Amino acid sequence: xxxxxxxxxxxxxxxxxxxxxxxxxxxxxxxxxxxxxxxxxxxxxxxxxxxxxxxxxxxxxxxxxxxxxxxxxxxxxxxxxxxxxxxxxxxxxxxxxxxxxxxxxxxxxxxxxxxxxxxxxxxxxxxxxxxxxxxxxxxxxxxxxxxxxxxxxxxxxxxxxxxxxxxxxxxxxxxxxxxxxxxxxxxxxxxxxxxxxxxxxxxxxxxxxxxxxxxxxxxxxxxxxxxxxxxxxxxxxxxxxxxxxxxxxxxxxxxxxxxxxxxxxxxxxxxxxxxxxxxxxxxxxxxxxxxxxxxxxxxxxxxxxxxxxxxxxxxxxxxxxxxxxxxxxx
Numbered sequence: 001x002x003x004x005x006x007x008x009x010x011x012x013x014x015x016x017x018x019x020x021x022x023x024x025x026x027x028x029x030x031x032x033x034x035x036x037x038x039x040x041x042x043x044x045x046x047x048x049x050x051x052x053x054x055x056x057x058x059x060x061x062x063x064x065x066x067x068x069x070x071x072x073x074x075x076x077x078x079x080x081x082x083x084x085x086x087x088x089x090x091x092x093x094x095x096x097x098x099x100x101x102x103x104x105x106x107x108x109x110x111x112x113x114x115x116x117x118x119x120x121x122x123x124x125x126x127x128x129x130x131x132x133x134x135x136x137x138x139x140x141x142x143x144x145x146x147x148x149x150x151x152x153x154x155x156x157x158x159x160x161x162x163x164x165x166x167x168x169x170x171x172x173x174x175x176x177x178x179x180x181x182x183x184x185x186x187x188x189x190x191x192x193x194x195x196x197x198x199x200x201x202x203x204x205x206x207x208x209x210x211x212x213x214x215x216x217x218x219x220x221x222x223x224x225x226x227x228x229x230x231x232x233x234x235x236x237x238x239x240x241x242x243x244x245x246x247x248x249x250x251x252x253x254x255x256x257x258x259x260x261x262x263x264x265x266x267x268x269x270x271x272x273x274x275x276x277x278x279x280x281x282x283x284x285x286x287x288x289x290x291x292x293x294x295x296x297x298x299x300x301x302x303x304x305x306x307x308x309x310x311x312x313x314x315x316x317x318x319x320x321x322x323x324x325x326x327x328x329x330x
Contacts, residue, residue: 001074002025008059017053026059063090073165074101077102079105084119088119089123100157102158107282108282108286128158133149133238148174148237150173185242185243189247191284194255194278284305285308
């Protein structure tokens with residue numbers, strides 16, 4: 001199978017490197033200078049320091065060449081959510097007609113509030129598309145450490161194509177026919193990781209962390225079901241699995257944002273020093289808007305929005321959550 005990965009950040013580079021020894025793989029970098037640096041050094045030091053890229057991996061800044069390579073094969077869009085619309089729009093008709101297309105980004109599109117499948121339905125309604133998600137740090141995939149992910153799509157042939165292209169010794173691919181649930185899990189877990197980071201930064205203890213993860217999972221499930229997802233999806237890799245990883249893992253950018261907010265560091269400074277996209281910052285208010293529109297209660301998400309937007313301190317948000325009345329768990 002021919003694969004093309006569009007986007008040479010941490011995730012795109014890691015995924016391309018993990019399959020290049022099994023499939024003819026091209027990695028597209030938006031910047032020609034970056035592409036040349038990757039070819040020359042054999043590394044992507046900015047995003048994956050210390051990782052040697054396989055010699056079999058072909059790196060290019062030519063978008064048309066990269067896409068044409070994956071005709072009849074698999075195209076993986078590895079950009080932030082903010083660029084998904086552009087990537088889908090740029091794909092030529094031949095790619096839409098012949099290639100399986102899957103994206104890695106997690107979150108909501110700014111402005112519309114759409115999830116990835118909603119963006120694709122608006123931009124490329126004929127395309128065979130899906131999402132690849134689950135508990136995964138790019139650096140561990142690049143190292144070949146065992147990782148499990150889920151490929152979700154309404155199209156069974158696309159799910160099979162993702163398994164054929166990506167399933168291997170270090171990367172186990174499960175499948176799901178619930179792209180809505182998988183995308184809601186991937187988007188909301190980032191917001192909840194900020195909440196858990198705030199709690200850890202305030203040194204609230206392991207009891208508080210466990211409570212936030214558990215009640216956050218309930219929030220995620222309520223929103224997903226309201227948007228048409230299956231409740232059982234949230235007990236899987238893209239729900240509970242990704243939430244636990246992102247809320248507790250030291251490599252989690254969203255958790256780092258929460259920890260530093262609790263330390264009193266201004267959000268603008270945190271994002272400037274982070275050097276990578278923390279999707280939870282941009283997803284929080286949109287998740288809350290969609291929850292409100294559906295009549296879904298998401299108190300933890302609401303408090304994250306209040307802290308991010310500077311309307312509450314972490315201490316005030318904690319007081320608000322702990323002051324809520326008692327109720328049934330389910």
